[in-house]
Amino acid sequence: MFGLRAVSPGDPATLMLGEGATQELIEHVREQEGLNEPIYVQYFDYLQGLIVGDFGYSWRSNREVEAMVIERIPATVELAVVATIVAVVIAIPLGVISATRRNQPSDYGATMFSLLGISTPNFWLGLMLILLFGVWIGVLPTGRRAVGFGEAMVTLVQYGSATGLITWLQHIALPAITLGTYFTALITRLTRSGMIDELGKPYVTASRAKGLPNVLVRYKHVLRNTMIPIITVLGLQMGTLMGGAVITETVFNWPGLGLRLIDALDARDWPLMQGIVVFIAIAFVTINIFVDAIYSYLNPQVNE
Template sequence: MSYAKFLVKRILQGVFVVWGVVTVTFALRAAAPGDPVNLIVDPGASPELREQIRREVGLDQPLYVQYLEYLQGLVVGDLGFSYQSRRDVSIMIAERLPATLELAIAATIVAVVIAIPLGVVSATRRHEPADYGATLFSLVGISTPNFWLGIMLILVLSVQIGLFPVSGRPVSFTDAVVSLVTTGYAHDLVTWLRHIALPAITLGTYFTALITRLTRSGMLDELGKPYVTATEAKGLPGVLIRYKHVLRNTMIPIVTVLGLQLGTLIGGAVITEAVFNWPGLGSRLISAIYAVDWPLIQGIIIVIGVGFVCINILVDSIYAYLNPRVTDE
């Protein structure tokens, strides 16, 4: 199969997955108990007013007609209207999406900076205390719930020591960089770093443990290959062999998992955002669930699903470009 056909196949599969997400979320809204009109007007409103609103928003139409109209709106970028907030859903999501992306990318950076060196050390010092320590760290990282870790970090590093702020996001990364470029002062950037540090560590802990184990297993496979023995026989330094040759050959599956996990982090930041009051899609989703704001709930879930699918397609395309054998699978 050619690269172009492979890419078209992945895109079509992604479109099908997005359609499934849209269909499931619409079905959940239709199956939810209660009258949707109650979310727009007071339950004590007159029957005439309720019927008028039902006609205006299309709730008097058959369910399949409502579904088709919703799909038509999504095609042109219309995610609906939040009657609780009296605002377009697309605008409400656009306000919070940058904060979620900042947190997901920061968590990925934290995981990579910690996990890859730790995995290399664990592989090169197999069955030594460093290897056992890395294994224990991975086990603890995978087993620790994010919400508990976040609360403990707040209690110790914020409340007791006062090293980091408790919660919030007073400045965005974009504004901090603009301030640094225009004024030459890094105050806003430092403020952003101090506020995102604990949420990024909390969200990236599980990811760190996963990448550590993946790096270790990949390094062990590569260290047993003949080219490593040949480079050692040439007298190359051990650090150069490990990081330039062995780690480089291990990076393809790591990069693949990094891309896939980035999509998972975007959707999995809900609890972390709630713990740290981080103004992202996760906290907005929880607020929408409490308010039973179905248009906003649907919009956020669809955006997260589309983001996850796009990242998967991008990773698959890069992987197929680097390793053409993938297109034959």
């Protein structure tokens, strides 16, 4: 991404100072920011800053990049976590029902839902949800959130008022559904295929021959073994949601990293864009390490 600075249109110094700035002032800013250096020199200077935790300053607002990233992290994490919860709560029961009732109407319905979920673009779904629930019915807000999850919980604990939590749920409902729809369809299909594969294994036949109830066999043994690949996909998709919420946050004006990335792109604010991308990469790696730990717990054989 750093190399795109060299080929992107526009002079960063001119963007920082405005079109009315004198050439002398522009050259001074270019020298001060190191923009007159070769691109490889700028790159190594940037890497040296990253090593000591210095992400630089935003060209547009002249604020520290790490501060601008950190203040938007909670909103993005909230949206990604709630979207994941929505997807898991809906997808796993659908996948189990579809696998245990093959070639029945419920199976066809779950398959059709998965197909529609994977095929529907997020931006179109978001606009349709806004039109339906925000404009026609008018039961849910469609703009920027009024309160964060942390603030809502503080209000609930300290004052015993659930008003803030209800407001937060109302604002996050549509963005979470929009972001989690593709995820829901993916997990549904994965659960169905995993359950079908596990149900055909000898240990299921042996468990039923021992007289164990079907519900116990289905949910304690079969679903547990099916969850191993699902957990892996959940981790990968969680990292993807962190970086892939750009469109959803833009549609709903959600104050997260995605919306800030779009604003930085419009302003050609490269230090801010790079800082956001670096954070998303770090978050993706961290989440995958955490998923590997859970995978080892669910399947101890991987450690042997």
